[in-house]
Structure formats: structure tokens, C-alpha cells
Amino acid sequence: MARDNELYDVTIVGGGPTGLFAAFYSGMRQLKTKVIEAGRHLGGKVAQFYPEKYIYDIGGIPRISGQDLVWQMKEQADLHSPEMVYNQYVTSIEKQADGNFKLTADSGETHLSRTVILATGFGIYEPVRLPVENASKHEGGQLHYTLLNKEKLSRKTVMIVSKNRVGIDWALALEDQAEKVILVNESDTFQHMGSDDEVRLEKSSVDVKLFHEVRELIDQDGSLQQARLMNRESGDEELLAIDEVLVYQGIEFKAAPFKQWELAVEKSKITVDPGMAASVEGIFAAGDAVHYPRKSMLIASGYTEASTAVNSAALYLNPKASAQVYSTVEYKYKE
Ligand SMILES: Cc1cc2nc3c(=O)[nH]c(=O)nc-3n(C[C@H](O)[C@H](O)[C@H](O)COP(=O)(O)OP(=O)(O)OC[C@H]3O[C@@H](n4cnc5c(N)ncnc54)[C@H](O)[C@@H]3O)c2cc1C
The missing domain is CATH 3.50.50.60 (FAD/NAD(P)-binding domain)
Incomplete structure (x- = not known):
């Protein structure tokens, strides 16, 4: 159970495919990780729009239903037991004097974090x-x-x-x-x-x-x-x-408040550098939320961007940290 004002290394806003993979990867980098999801379910657009359909364009997985992908992603993220918060729509992100971020949800609950990864997609889709x-x-x-x-x-x-x-x-x-x-x-x-x-x-x-x-x-x-x-x-x-x-x-769409969060935006998406850093130091972004030249809106792109964002967050937190996890061949996780 999350306690108010407990400080996390990485807080991921959005529990879609990008946010879930970021959560796994952040855990693998031994960063204390929290995911805040606006809805009741994880899986973002996959869960909302095509859980029963098959997805064919994820490397190494010839065919998988949206629902199974979401379950497997949740299982993978859970290997490191990140804190998962549901039903909280993040409305404000403030950088405090000590450099840490305070995130506030529409429910009034607050979260403290040393870095933030935005994996919000374009925003939220609420069913009518x-x-x-x-x-x-x-x-x-x-x-x-x-x-x-x-x-x-x-x-x-x-x-x-x-x-x-x-x-x-x-x-x-x-x-x-x-x-x-x-x-x-x-x-x-x-x-x-x-x-x-x-x-x-x-x-x-x-x-x-x-x-x-x-x-x-x-x-x-x-x-x-x-x-x-x-x-x-x-x-x-x-x-x-x-x-x-x-x-x-039908579905009602609410665009993510990137401008309100004082982030540089292009084509209504967050502008990022090659390390997936947004314009505010300590905030990173990945997946459908971001814009850069030739960006593709794919689950697989979100995965790559998520690991890059986490690696950048790790370096931001500790400039001596390794740039990436070089191989998972010797990686041990709980069965
Ligand atoms: C019909 C359809 C079919 C598709 N088919 C494919 C396919 O076959 N292959 C493929 O690779 N891609 C496909 N895509 C694209 C793919 O679904 C997206 O690229 C992918 O879902 C992006 O993941 P994401 O996690 O970045 O964003 P999303 O999936 O949009 O997830 C974002 C999450 O963030 C949450 N959120 C947003 N704002 C906040 C906030 N302020 N506070 C808290 N939580 C918040 C949302 O509730 C959501 O759960 C398809 C898309 C659609 C619509």
C-alpha cells in the first residue's frame, strides 16, 4: 500500500503497454518504481479498444491477443513488485525546490518522485x-x-x-x-x-x-x-x-495536459531528445505520448522508448550508473 509522500525514484504516469514495460525495466534497474493509472485497468488502448483482437507485429511473438499481451506485460512488470496505483488521473506535476516532483491526482492524492516518466498516450478515453x-x-x-x-x-x-x-x-x-x-x-x-x-x-x-x-x-x-x-x-x-x-x-476523449505541465509540445505531443528527456529536467516520456521525427505509433516503439527513458532516468539519478543493462542472460528474477 502506497503511503502518501513516500519518495520514489521513478513514477510512471500511465499503465498502458509503454508504462508497463517501463515499470519492468525500471525494476530491473533496481529503481523504486510506481505506476499511476487513471483507469481501473492496465493495458491502455490495447485493453480498451482491442483486447479480443490478435496483434502480429511484436518481435518474437507471432500472434497474441490484446488481452494476453496485457496479462503478460502485467506479469512481467510485477516481477519487481512496482507500486501500482489505479483510478488516479494525474492533473498536476510540480518540480519542488528540492528537485523532487510532486504529482497530484484528481482525487487530491499526491505522490513524490525523483523522476517522472510520462507514458500517457494521447490522454484518456472514457467510456460513455x-x-x-x-x-x-x-x-x-x-x-x-x-x-x-x-x-x-x-x-x-x-x-x-x-x-x-x-x-x-x-x-x-x-x-x-x-x-x-x-x-x-x-x-x-x-x-x-x-x-x-x-x-x-x-x-x-x-x-x-x-x-x-x-x-x-x-x-x-x-x-x-x-x-x-x-x-x-x-x-x-x-x-x-x-x-x-x-x-x-462510444468513447469520450480527454487530451493529456502536457502544456499545463509546462512541457515543450509539438503536434500535441511531448517533444523529447534522443534519450527521451522532455523539456523539464527529470521528466522523461515514451510511447504514443511523444513526438520526434519519424515516430511510429506502435507497441514495439513504446517498448524501446520506455527502456531508453528508464536508462536516462537512471543516469539522471546517478551519473555513474551504467548506461543500460547490457544483457539479461544472467538476470535472475523470482519464478
Ligand atoms: C484499434 C487499434 C489497433 C492497434 N493495433 C496495433 C497493432 O496491431 N500493433 C501495434 O504495435 N500497435 C497497435 N495500435 C497502437 C498501440 O495500441 C499504441 O501504440 C499503444 O497502445 C501505445 O501505448 P502507450 O502505453 O504509449 O499509450 P496508451 O495505450 O494510450 O496508454 C496510456 C495509458 O495512460 C493512462 N493515462 C493517460 N493520462 C493519464 C493521466 N494523466 N494520469 C494517469 N494515467 C493516465 C491511460 O488511461 C492509458 O491507460 C493500435 C491502436 C488502436 C487504437
Whole structure:
């Protein structure tokens, strides 16, 4: 458990692929490391946008699902037990008179660190919440805004609420493992539907309810049991027995406040030098958050930039430190 005002060597803002690899690498360099993530989940855009899809362009891994990649990255980062802080959106970063940084989250909590690595991507993407009274109570329990933790939905009756193609993708991805999938759409079409999506949906066992909206989530002893739906054409209502709810109603974007943090910015991203140092001494950055000529927005680029940022932070903290870990051949970690 993090204690307020405990000083860390490296604080990484953002727990996406770049931040997680930075956390692993920072631990390997024996730096006292903390990760602060705005959301409930790690994995950044991979977890949020394509956990069920396969990724093919990571060296040495011919094919891996987004979800598995996030789990493996978390496992790798955990080898050095970094402090992981969730649900804290960092709003301010101040360099204090002693040279240490004070980071403040929207919750009011503060964090002290000798260096900072920004791995925030472009900012945060917040799912548009289901506008039903007690939805927030079940969020993270039986109500989800991402398909991360797909296994949790095995052999369950899953209600997906979406009028977007994402809802179709999720329904088809769950069809085989769930007991039953019900896809509820308040409209009569799905936005951004692919040419064969309608056919795939028709051939599937997914129960599609067009022109229906969720009016109420009904629980018993804290456990979600039923959803009350209303047919928007007829006004008729029905009760559905459900175990889990998945919602995709779009995403709201909030850009990272780089200028507020007094960092030099180009194309709305942090300007970095070849050592991934930002314009404020002691702040480094990596991944989708940064800009330099020919920058590519790839997970693999974020990994390289993360290790460079950590090596630069290590040298900043101790100019006599080695420039990098030259080989992990003799590296020992707990099994
Ligand atoms: C649909 C799609 C498919 C893609 N496919 C591929 C692919 O096949 N291969 C590939 O290499 N790349 C792919 N990419 C790109 C890849 O996902 C990104 O390059 C990668 O996610 C960047 O990682 P990151 O950690 O730098 O940023 P992000 O993944 O954006 O993670 C940033 C994290 O920082 C957190 N955060 C932001 N601001 C704050 C704050 N102020 N306080 C606390 N936390 C904060 C966010 O919540 C988020 O978790 C794809 C992207 C998309 C959208």
C-alpha cells in the first residue's frame, strides 16, 4: 500500500503497454518504481479498444491477443513488485525546490518522485456510461465497459448494450463461450457495421433486440439479476435474466495536459531528445505520448522508448550508473 509522500525514484504516469514495460525495466534497474493509472485497468488502448483482437507485429511473438499481451506485460512488470496505483488521473506535476516532483491526482492524492516518466498516450478515453440509475454500483463487478477478462463471462448470460459495430464484435467473440448472448440496441441499425456483419449476426445464436433500451438493472442482495427492457416502438417492457452486462456506447476523449505541465509540445505531443528527456529536467516520456521525427505509433516503439527513458532516468539519478543493462542472460528474477 502506497503511503502518501513516500519518495520514489521513478513514477510512471500511465499503465498502458509503454508504462508497463517501463515499470519492468525500471525494476530491473533496481529503481523504486510506481505506476499511476487513471483507469481501473492496465493495458491502455490495447485493453480498451482491442483486447479480443490478435496483434502480429511484436518481435518474437507471432500472434497474441490484446488481452494476453496485457496479462503478460502485467506479469512481467510485477516481477519487481512496482507500486501500482489505479483510478488516479494525474492533473498536476510540480518540480519542488528540492528537485523532487510532486504529482497530484484528481482525487487530491499526491505522490513524490525523483523522476517522472510520462507514458500517457494521447490522454484518456472514457467510456460513455450506461445512463441507468444503479449502473455505477455494478461497474467493475458484473457490468463492464471493455471485453478485458473475457473468461469471466464464460458460461454466463451476457447482455451487451450497444448500437455500434463494437457490440457485434463482442457478441460474436463471446458467442461460443457464453451461455447466452443478448445484444440490445436502442436503434434499428449498428453504426460502422462491416459488409458481412449482418450475415454473421444472423447466422449466430446471438439474440438481437433492436429498438430496445435498458430502463433498469435489478439486483438482489447486491448481485445483478435482471434487466428491464423497453421496446421503443411499442412501449412494451420485459424482464431479462442476466449474469453480466457489457456496454459500448462510444468513447469520450480527454487530451493529456502536457502544456499545463509546462512541457515543450509539438503536434500535441511531448517533444523529447534522443534519450527521451522532455523539456523539464527529470521528466522523461515514451510511447504514443511523444513526438520526434519519424515516430511510429506502435507497441514495439513504446517498448524501446520506455527502456531508453528508464536508462536516462537512471543516469539522471546517478551519473555513474551504467548506461543500460547490457544483457539479461544472467538476470535472475523470482519464478
Ligand atoms: C484499434 C487499434 C489497433 C492497434 N493495433 C496495433 C497493432 O496491431 N500493433 C501495434 O504495435 N500497435 C497497435 N495500435 C497502437 C498501440 O495500441 C499504441 O501504440 C499503444 O497502445 C501505445 O501505448 P502507450 O502505453 O504509449 O499509450 P496508451 O495505450 O494510450 O496508454 C496510456 C495509458 O495512460 C493512462 N493515462 C493517460 N493520462 C493519464 C493521466 N494523466 N494520469 C494517469 N494515467 C493516465 C491511460 O488511461 C492509458 O491507460 C493500435 C491502436 C488502436 C487504437
